[in-house]
Amino acid sequence: MGSGHMPIGRRERAKQDKRERIMTAARELFGEHGVGSVTTQQVARRADVAIGTLYLYASTKAELLIMVQNQKFAAAIDSGLAAADAAAGQGALEPVIALIRPVVECVREHTENGRTYLHELLFGDPAEPYRQAGLALAGRLEDGVTSLLTRDEHVGAADAATLARVITAIIHISTTATVHLHRSNEAVLADIRDQIHATLAPHHRSA
Template sequence: MGRGRMPTGRREQAKQAKRERIMTAARELFAEHGVGGVTTQQIAARADVAIGTLYLYASTKAELLIMVQNEKFAAAIDAGLATANAAVDKQGVLEPVVALIRPVVECVREHIENGRTYLHELVFGDPAEPYRQAGLALAGRLEDGITGLLVRDEHISAADAETLARVISAIIHLSTTATVHLHRSDEAVLTDIRDQIHATLAPHHRAV
């Protein structure tokens, strides 16, 4: 081993430690000031890394936001799935679906600016960028979870369940990011989403 070269294990530990510092700094600053009120230089300074080092982990502020929000999004989906899968609704699948999406809506609206920017970046950003790929995979996991609940309904086919899950995902996206809803409470937004999902599912029961 050459002089001055850090062993591979220690290098990886050092890289992981820097990544954690960057993530923590970004998480704190975005929570304090919103994504629009933070610069990458401020994040690098709080993480105690050079700006060039920060760019090795995320090349833009948007990527840093996606890194942070992906963790929150994943935790919200986990919580929603656990609650929904434990729910038994003799009246149908509506309430389990709402139970699944409740933590997701609360996550996106925890900091309105950050949540809106995150969803915008996932939809309109470069889908080949690794952090966006991870975020899109999480969105797919949410849709799969909704599909899994919908197929419990004997009146909804597997094919229709997949389509309805995409529709419900669109309802969540619009209801949590539209400017007209920004000043509403989480509960008001969730009630509106529930009503929209109910109306979306209703034709499948009327047709029987």
């Protein structure tokens, strides 16, 4: 019996191949030079496609960056959720830190690219498909934090959702603020840990 999946046609395979070549070229060039020093023409040249073809997949350099960073962001969240599950039973703080550690490392892997990515998600057109996907990932991270906080007997479900928004704001500021750029990932994570601990402390004191 067949697998039930329709075979992919030659035209669709060609489109997927071009998209992957564009993604690979953009990822390499952004990693080598930073988004600010790369042009869409350079990406098209390395991907071996016409500039008009590239614009069929991403109409701006910002969209190219979001395409690339969305993949990395999704992988970081997957890794963080797995680490958080492994840290279960250690209260709320340690699993939350386990979840956000790969996210912090992802954003700070190349600080210019990470800062630009988050800026584009926040201030770009939310109806643009790649931004929609990125915002959905941000929502997935927030939901993950919410779920971990609800395991804390001192934090109610409504408070958990609010606290998760506060914590994601802490992550955003701590990973993108210019004053923190010189700091190591471990130093940034330690600072984030302190802020989250202080945020959760009133709930524990009132219990």
